[in-house]
Amino acid sequence: MSVIELTDVVKRYQNGEEVIAALDHVDFQADRGEMVTIIGPSGSGKSTMLNMIGLLDTPTEGTVHLDGRNVTDFTEDELTEERRSGIGFVFQDFHLLPMLTATENVELPSMWDTSVDRHDRAQDLLQRVGLGDRLNHRPDQLSGGQRQRVAIARALINEPDILLADEPTGNLDQDTGETILTELTRLKEDENVAIVAVTHDEQMLEYTDSTVRLVDGVVTEVSGR
Amino acid sequence: MSVVDFLWRFPSVQMAWRNLGRNKLRTVLAALGIIIGVVSICSLGMATAAIQQQATSQLGSIGNEVSITSGQDSDTDGVTDDQVDTMRNLVTDAEVVPQKTNSTTVSSRNGREVRVSVTGVTNAAALYNLTSGEAPTRLLSGALLSNSTATTLGIEEGDPVEYDGQLYRVQGLIEEENAFGFGGGELVLPESALSEQNHYNVVTIVAADSATATEIGGELDEYFNTEDEEELSINTFGNAGQVGGFLETLSLALLAIGGISLVVASVAILNVMLMSTVERRGEIGVLRAVGIRRSEVLRMILTEAALMGALGGLIGVLLSLAAGLVIFQMITGDPLGALQWSGFQYLVYGFGFAVVASILSGIYPAWKAANDRPVDALRG
Ligand SMILES: Nc1ncnc2c1ncn2[C@@H]1O[C@H](COP(=O)(O)OP(=O)(O)O)[C@@H](O)[C@H]1O
Ligand SMILES: [Mg+2]
Numbered sequence: 001m002s003v004i005e006l007t008d009v010v011k012r013y014q015n016g017e018e019v020i021a022a023l024d025h026v027d028f029q030a031d032r033g034e035m036v037t038i039i040g041p042s043g044s045g046k047s048t049m050l051n052m053i054g055l056l057d058t059p060t061e062g063t064v065h066l067d068g069r070n071v072t073d074f075t076e077d078e079l080t081e082e083r084r085s086g087i088g089f090v091f092q093d094f095h096l097l098p099m100l101t102a103t104e105n106v107e108l109p110s111m112w113d114t115s116v117d118r119h120d121r122a123q124d125l126l127q128r129v130g131l132g133d134r135l136n137h138r139p140d141q142l143s144g145g146q147r148q149r150v151a152i153a154r155a156l157i158n159e160p161d162i163l164l165a166d167e168p169t170g171n172l173d174q175d176t177g178e179t180i181l182t183e184l185t186r187l188k189e190d191e192n193v194a195i196v197a198v199t200h201d202e203q204m205l206e207y208t209d210s211t212v213r214l215v216d217g218v219v220t221e222v223s224g225r
Numbered sequence: 226m227s228v229v230d231f232l233w234r235f236p237s238v239q240m241a242w243r244n245l246g247r248n249k250l251r252t253v254l255a256a257l258g259i260i261i262g263v264v265s266i267c268s269l270g271m272a273t274a275a276i277q278q279q280a281t282s283q284l285g286s287i288g289n290e291v292s293i294t295s296g297q298d299s300d301t302d303g304v305t306d307d308q309v310d311t312m313r314n315l316v317t318d319a320e321v322v323p324q325k326t327n328s329t330t331v332s333s334r335n336g337r338e339v340r341v342s343v344t345g346v347t348n349a350a351a352l353y354n355l356t357s358g359e360a361p362t363r364l365l366s367g368a369l370l371s372n373s374t375a376t377t378l379g380i381e382e383g384d385p386v387e388y389d390g391q392l393y394r395v396q397g398l399i400e401e402e403n404a405f406g407f408g409g410g411e412l413v414l415p416e417s418a419l420s421e422q423n424h425y426n427v428v429t430i431v432a433a434d435s436a437t438a439t440e441i442g443g444e445l446d447e448y449f450n451t452e453d454e455e456e457l458s459i460n461t462f463g464n465a466g467q468v469g470g471f472l473e474t475l476s477l478a479l480l481a482i483g484g485i486s487l488v489v490a491s492v493a494i495l496n497v498m499l500m501s502t503v504e505r506r507g508e509i510g511v512l513r514a515v516g517i518r519r520s521e522v523l524r525m526i527l528t529e530a531a532l533m534g535a536l537g538g539l540i541g542v543l544l545s546l547a548a549g550l551v552i553f554q555m556i557t558g559d560p561l562g563a564l565q566w567s568g569f570q571y572l573v574y575g576f577g578f579a580v581v582a583s584i585l586s587g588i589y590p591a592w593k594a595a596n597d598r599p600v601d602a603l604r605g
Contacts, residue, residue: 076519080517083514108512112236
């Protein structure tokens, strides 16, 4: 069973008078231990699709299933709980909090869960992405690649089923981007997590298990399955 | 356990503390607004407390007394024993001191004479202070004489004084309270010395303070008198209360001025909180995206406002305490008066106002940030 599944999803935005369909009857699914890449030109609806998968946004039409449960009509608070327990996010521009150390940034998503102590897991994750010697550094003391690794560790802190990455290598040079992708490939197996990454960069396809190609909100090609 | 470990248990506090530390200048400026508000509220309040304290102490001991004489519609020429007993039953929290009065001429061995008023009273201690030692609570023999009269006549403690054909030995000299400039000497004798008089001329009730005295006066008036029958004439020195009323108005006016400055301070906090949440919109979007609940974001931002208020409030209170010591020193001559509740309460109010006003100004920004949809916040 797919851990996340979009069925016939439509997302329309009202831009003044004009209504645009950012996603036009899209189907999608991903399994644990698999890396799926959504590729397409800028404005093709990749981020919109990732937001549906990440339960940040709800579709205008169609359904979303998480682990077989229909979450389409969940309230914002219910969606927050699902994100909290089962989804991790990596953003193009890292989005680390500048006043927190690397370890604290990784702990952030579970910070308000006083019932669990994630300190050890945070340090362990940082070690595994090669930042064992940067645990107490602040983001401005880290390079772009190091920051993205902190972000990846943060996305894994809650032991998610799905890790979502919107242009994770977009702000990195080619070499750094490749090491980040290698890292993700390794982690998807170690952590048995479904990775859904969005890119407009063909380089990424070397690391992916399957690819969804989007053009103007329509899936034009699914490969690798 | 270090402070950081302790804060870690309160994530909202920890995050709020870090966020305040990010833009220190802005935090300091916002806190400065609060500090000014708190200092103005506190020092104005403490100034009125000092004035009030000073005014009450100048009114002297008379403010806390009720003076009772026979009323217009009384059948007797004084206050009766029965009435005194009734008063004693009614008034449990103050001293009831019945007195018989007269006047006489006291002469010295060298032939000088001074006209003095005579008071026959048992509990002399309730009414008189002596130049040395305590006045007796049961004056059964002997006499007390005003210090000035004794000096004029060359009479010393132990000398005899004659009244109504009887000799009384002077046991102590009365220290005059010149607050109201009552001239004239006074000879205080045991009640038995005036036993020819059946009734008491005056009954004085000595209460703990002027408020209690006023209360007792009202109570007795209600018991003994009706609207058109005045059995007893009951006098409290209510002008003390009137002064209090004026001061209350004054302090309310001053508190209002202080309050306005706190409102200005809260607007500053509202502005700062709005700015900082708008600036951090994307960041808060990230928090929400990774599963931080709306209530948690709300709490974090409210905690920021509260911390800012507490910080400004604390500094404001410390400055106000210093100001209060100076104010009390200037007005009453006793700086430690600032530590009494009548003055100190304004520090508590000031701090409370600072925290409450800050939290109130944090509500809107916090609510706005918490309810921003994460997708919108992340898109910027
Ligand atoms: N919140 C929104 N309001 C209006 N239009 C939007 C919104 N989000 C996305 N769009 C539009 O939807 C289309 C797809 O956007 P997006 O998913 O961000 O594309 P991509 O990530 O592939 O560059 C674009 O035309 C964009 O302008
Ligand atoms: Mg995009």
